[in-house]
Amino acid sequence: MISVAQALEKILSYVDVLETEEVPILESLGQVLAEDISSNINIPPLDNAAMDGYAVQAGDTAGASDKSPRFLRVIDTVMAGAISKQEVKPGTAIRIMTGAPVPKGADCVVKFEDTDEAQRKEATKQSSANEIGILCKVKPGLNIRRAGEDIARGSLVLKKGTVIRPAEVGILASLGRSKVKVIRRPVVAILATGNELVDIEQPLPPGKIYNSNTYSVAALVQRYGGIPKILGIALDNEDSLMVRLRQGLDADMLITSGGVSAGDYDMVKDVLAKEGEISFWSVRMKPGKPLAFGTLRGVDQKGAARKIPHLGLPGNPVSSMVTFELFARPAILKMMGKKNLAKPTVEAVLEEPVINTDGRRVYLRAIVEKRENKYFARLTGPQGSGILTSMSRANGLVVVPEDRSEVKAGEVVQTIMLDWDEGF
Numbered sequence: 001m002i003s004v005a006q007a008l009e010k011i012l013s014y015v016d017v018l019e020t021e022e023v024p025i026l027e028s029l030g031q032v033l034a035e036d037i038s039s040n041i042n043i044p045p046l047d048n049a050a051m052d053g054y055a056v057q058a059g060d061t062a063g064a065s066d067k068s069p070r071f072l073r074v075i076d077t078v079m080a081g082a083i084s085k086q087e088v089k090p091g092t093a094i095r096i097m098t099g100a101p102v103p104k105g106a107d108c109v110v111k112f113e114d115t116d117e118a119q120r121k122e123a124t125k126q127s128s129a130n131e132i133g134i135l136c137k138v139k140p141g142l143n144i145r146r147a148g149e150d151i152a153r154g155s156l157v158l159k160k161g162t163v164i165r166p167a168e169v170g171i172l173a174s175l176g177r178s179k180v181k182v183i184r185r186p187v188v189a190i191l192a193t194g195n196e197l198v199d200i201e202q203p204l205p206p207g208k209i210y211n212s213n214t215y216s217v218a219a220l221v222q223r224y225g226g227i228p229k230i231l232g233i234a235l236d237n238e239d240s241l242m243v244r245l246r247q248g249l250d251a252d253m254l255i256t257s258g259g260v261s262a263g264d265y266d267m268v269k270d271v272l273a274k275e276g277e278i279s280f281w282s283v284r285m286k287p288g289k290p291l292a293f294g295t296l297r298g299v300d301q302k303g304a305a306r307k308i309p310h311l312g313l314p315g316n317p318v319s320s321m322v323t324f325e326l327f328a329r330p331a332i333l334k335m336m337g338k339k340n341l342a343k344p345t346v347e348a349v350l351e352e353p354v355i356n357t358d359g360r361r362v363y364l365r366a367i368v369e370k371r372e373n374k375y376f377a378r379l380t381g382p383q384g385s386g387i388l389t390s391m392s393r394a395n396g397l398v399v400v401p402e403d404r405s406e407v408k409a410g411e412v413v414q415t416i417m418l419d420w421d422e423g424f
């Protein structure tokens, strides 16, 4: 038996970072930037008002107060998006809206609240006046956003290798970019195996079960940024497996579920050996002990021969999801050019004792909660690898090391966070 770390290292050694593509910025969310992004503009483009108010010369406000306002002549109004043709000279002011460029001559913006504008409107019932009273002394630069203070022309704004989040999408848009070069998303072909499986579109005959793995695995592929390609269900015979497999040979990775336990070991091994190289492993973990990994002979987008990594997940619904999180997720992230391949973990106080009987690393489905600055983990109930609801109730996986035969309630355990809900 090999360890989880050895299995992961081996899998990662078979996957490479994919090529780049150019996509509309909104589609790039979660992808890795494949170019340096520099700016050829200043953002903001010009000095502009941070508040609605009056653009004035700070010198004109000397000695101003509620009791003795400094009165200035209003010579223009400037809205966001417009540029005033007037120049502020001593004794004058220009009414200005947030975001409007600061007019020539002005060195500060006095906000409405620091003027007598409201009283004036009340008294005259007119929306504009040709005079304004300034009610306090202000310093030069007040309420002015400087040209280029966010992004200076010529500067490197986003580095190659950055993961694109909503803020980066916003930055690209603010630079006027509609498309961006990123590392492309892997296409992951997904094949379920088992005579007992029925597709969700069909009625359920006696003795059969719905194929859930295809959908949970496809959802995981999508969640982590890949593109699932569903190959359907293969029966437990060589012909059926071959026919389905061949439809996935243009993918970047192939994931099968089922057919790797002792009973059907040979069938899958024989077929996959014909189509490539396959190694069957026993990984020292629970759930998910049987795991197949190898490469299949496939073709690239230009039709040239190429090896496709193949991950054979166990059929049990929980095992296939847990092994996906541990092995397929890092492979997908690596293909996408990501550097941080691990899920976040927390140290949690285990709220109930657990027994580990056979020296494997155990991943227990758990509900992790934060109380008074500590994390606590309790199990989701029965931990059978067929109990998919245990996965649905969980937000974390408690890790029991292979060398621990028991962990007592109150002990601290490493816990992989599957979901990092708000509140954490």
Ligand code: AMP
Pocket (backbone or CB within 6 Å): 192, 193, 194, 196, 197, 209, 210, 211, 212, 213, 214, 257, 258, 259, 260, 261, 264, 314, 315, 316, 317
């Ligand atoms: P296997 O690894 O093929 O022996 O399957 C182990 C268990 O998982 C069996 O009870 C299967 O019926 C179940 N199983 C296998 N594939 C799927 C699937 N795609 N959806 C739901 N259950 C499955």
Ligand code: MG
Pocket (backbone or CB within 6 Å): 193, 194, 195, 258, 259, 264, 315
């Ligand atoms: Mg099976």
